[in-house]
Amino acid sequence: xxxxxxxxxxxxxxxxxxxxxxxxxxxxxxxxxxxxxxxxxxxxxxxxxxxxxxxxxxxxxxxxxxxxxxxxxxxxxxxxxxxxxxxxxxxxxxxxxxxxxxxxxxxxxxxxxxxxxxxxxxxxxxxxxxxxxxxxxxxxxxxxxxxxxxxxxxxxxxxxxxxxxxxxxxxxxxxxxxxxxxxxxxxxxxxxxxxxxxxxxxxxxxxxxxxxxxxxxxxxxxxxxxxx
Amino acid sequence: xxxxxxxxxxxxxxxxxxxxxxxxxxxxxxxxxxxxxxxxxxxxxxxxxxxxxxxxxxxxxxxxxxxxxxxxxxxxxxxxxxxxxxxxxxxxxxxxxxxxxxxxxxxxxxxxxxxxxxxxxxxxxxxxxxxxxxxxxxxxxxxxxxxxxxxxxxxxxxxxxxxxxxxxxxxxxxxxxxxxxxxxxxxxxxxxxxxxxxxxxxxxxxxxxxxxxxxxxxxxxxxxxxxxxxxxxxxxxxxxxxxxxxxxxxxxxxxxxxxxxxxxxxxxxxxxxxxxxxxxxxxxxxxxxxxxxxxxxxxxxxxxxxxxxxxxxxxxxxxxxxxxxxxxxxxxxxxxxxxxxxxxxxxxxxxxxxxxxxxxxxxxxxxxxxxxxxxxxxxxxxxxxxxxxxxxxxxxxxxxxxxxxxxxxxxxxxxxxxxxxxxxxxxxxxxxxxxxxxxxxxxxxxxxxxxxxxxxxxxxxxxxxxxxxxxxxxxxxxxxxxxxxxxxxxxxxxxxxxxxxxxxxxxxxxxxxxxxxxxxxxxxxxx
Numbered sequence: 001x002x003x004x005x006x007x008x009x010x011x012x013x014x015x016x017x018x019x020x021x022x023x024x025x026x027x028x029x030x031x032x033x034x035x036x037x038x039x040x041x042x043x044x045x046x047x048x049x050x051x052x053x054x055x056x057x058x059x060x061x062x063x064x065x066x067x068x069x070x071x072x073x074x075x076x077x078x079x080x081x082x083x084x085x086x087x088x089x090x091x092x093x094x095x096x097x098x099x100x101x102x103x104x105x106x107x108x109x110x111x112x113x114x115x116x117x118x119x120x121x122x123x124x125x126x127x128x129x130x131x132x133x134x135x136x137x138x139x140x141x142x143x144x145x146x147x148x149x150x151x152x153x154x155x156x157x158x159x160x161x162x163x164x165x166x167x168x169x170x171x172x173x174x175x176x177x178x179x180x181x182x183x184x185x186x187x188x189x190x191x192x193x194x195x196x197x198x199x200x201x202x203x204x205x206x207x208x209x210x211x212x213x214x215x216x217x218x219x220x221x222x223x224x225x226x227x228x
Numbered sequence: 229x230x231x232x233x234x235x236x237x238x239x240x241x242x243x244x245x246x247x248x249x250x251x252x253x254x255x256x257x258x259x260x261x262x263x264x265x266x267x268x269x270x271x272x273x274x275x276x277x278x279x280x281x282x283x284x285x286x287x288x289x290x291x292x293x294x295x296x297x298x299x300x301x302x303x304x305x306x307x308x309x310x311x312x313x314x315x316x317x318x319x320x321x322x323x324x325x326x327x328x329x330x331x332x333x334x335x336x337x338x339x340x341x342x343x344x345x346x347x348x349x350x351x352x353x354x355x356x357x358x359x360x361x362x363x364x365x366x367x368x369x370x371x372x373x374x375x376x377x378x379x380x381x382x383x384x385x386x387x388x389x390x391x392x393x394x395x396x397x398x399x400x401x402x403x404x405x406x407x408x409x410x411x412x413x414x415x416x417x418x419x420x421x422x423x424x425x426x427x428x429x430x431x432x433x434x435x436x437x438x439x440x441x442x443x444x445x446x447x448x449x450x451x452x453x454x455x456x457x458x459x460x461x462x463x464x465x466x467x468x469x470x471x472x473x474x475x476x477x478x479x480x481x482x483x484x485x486x487x488x489x490x491x492x493x494x495x496x497x498x499x500x501x502x503x504x505x506x507x508x509x510x511x512x513x514x515x516x517x518x519x520x521x522x523x524x525x526x527x528x529x530x531x532x533x534x535x536x537x538x539x540x541x542x543x544x545x546x547x548x549x550x551x552x553x554x555x556x557x558x559x560x561x562x563x564x565x566x567x568x569x570x571x572x573x574x575x576x577x578x579x580x581x582x583x584x585x586x587x588x589x590x591x592x593x594x595x596x597x598x599x600x601x602x603x604x605x606x607x608x609x610x611x612x613x614x615x616x617x618x619x620x621x622x623x624x625x626x627x628x629x630x631x632x633x634x635x636x637x638x639x640x641x642x643x644x645x646x647x648x649x650x651x652x653x654x655x656x657x658x659x660x661x662x663x664x665x666x667x668x669x670x671x672x673x674x675x676x677x678x679x680x681x682x683x684x685x686x687x688x689x690x691x692x693x694x695x696x697x698x699x700x701x702x703x704x705x706x707x708x709x710x711x712x713x714x715x716x717x718x719x720x721x722x723x724x725x726x727x728x729x730x731x732x733x734x735x736x737x738x739x740x741x742x743x744x745x746x747x748x749x750x751x752x753x754x755x
Binding site: 104 | 521524525526527528529530531532533535536539567570587588589590591595596599600603621624625628
């Protein structure tokens, strides 16, 4: 991880792009900008940023599609910038693989806090490993293997798995997870957790539709179990 | 209306239906009564006249025949009697006279030679004596009229109808002109009375039949008139219920068809008008929605830049031109206001468009309130009476919006301390926000949740957007809850928020597929 995080801001509106670039630069980020999804994908390959801030409404391929294309090859964090807090947008955005979202008009400070929170997810903290059935979580290497194969997890997915694995067999509420993983305040959107759990299940479970590792605890939240 | 019911209940219902249809004021009853009265009047007068004419005709004919006969007999037989006939002669002649075709009894009275009256009765009727003859008739018969050019005879024939022992009789009397016995005749009119009686009966029955017929006709007429009226009534009711596409089938060219046509035109005009208004309303809502969307883009840029300015202000004094500083502060604060306003407008348009959705989670209500107060640095001004452990399934963001608006409003208008209490009631959570201000004027109370409502036009612009309480109420409604505003008897305004403990049922009814938690729980049951 570079000392100064580098961001890629993909936003078609000149004023917003300029203003956010200004604001984020002042917060101490290195910011590259692109006005279209196509340009953004090209810049992504050239510059390898640490994180992408992506506007949903883009000319040409839209933000959701950009998000999906990035996820095919990369697991770097993506924060969606949506002008509409319409719920369908949020859900589609989360399903296409975004780690977090902010609603316009966004305050630079909030965006900065989200960016830092997302970036922190990749930081390692302890040096042990845990095994859940065929799943091995190596906290030192920050890798997860299933049946000996490396799993490609985004930092958010990894952090979620780490937080769950730290308290095996104990149910964590969505609000707790939002605080632990997303560092959101008490108003966090619980759908972030649900979307991330579904993506995680798709990667770690044998049969994602009938999970044996990450279980839903009705009325509470989620729990990581060791399969019997 | 009773088609689906059967048996006794159906019968009762049918009875009830009949009664309700025959209400005194009902058109049907009035029609029947009027028809009946018309038929009764017509039948009674027709029968009456017919009866009267018939009666006169029958009686007159009988009477004329009898009287002619009697007169004839008097002249032919009684006139031949000697001046002073004997009792036997009188008796014999009376018998002969009574033997005529008309079958009447005869009483002959003559003077004997010695001046005493002699009687001769036909004997066909026992006891036809002079006593049976009314005195007035006797006087008239025996009265001698002066003979002149217009009156050729001294004595005339007089008659009278009498009723004796409930039997009608015709009684007549005359005296043979030029000296002779006086003759009386008694004829029973029983046969005629019987005939007339049966005629009266037939006429009565005919009148009755006419009445029944008129009642049936009235029913039929009422049905033909009332059916369309009922249809019209039902259609008007449907129209009133908001089914504006209600139309009547127009058949015929009568007044009712005309009325139906008028109804249809009115309904069509109404529908068009409502559609127009709805379209205009929709257009204006869409405009506000589009407008707020459009405002967001420049606002996002402005917000980002204002923050840079704000940091510059906070950095260290003197780093900015003192002339510019107030201007920058103004821009910063007003940008924040504009942000709030657009945010609220967006929220309102989502409610108006019905696109607002619940994102449910299980939360501890007390924790949420504490966090809400804490996040806004209101801890010192708010007195919270809430026990932890009251769990509810609701949208935490929306609960926060409600609480922030209610508490913010209380702090602004009532001043601290604001008291917030939670209590549980059945399957709902009740949160009360009470301030210690002057309360809400009675005339303002019904409008506190109105958008952009200002208590008085002269009141200075408040800090809020004027949408806060309205949004709070909408947020409560989307949970299936309610907010009420009142004044506490101890002073100060009290806003009471009722929220159901579990709003997920409502969210499901909403057809909400975006409720990630709910969908996850139901689709992916752990086996």
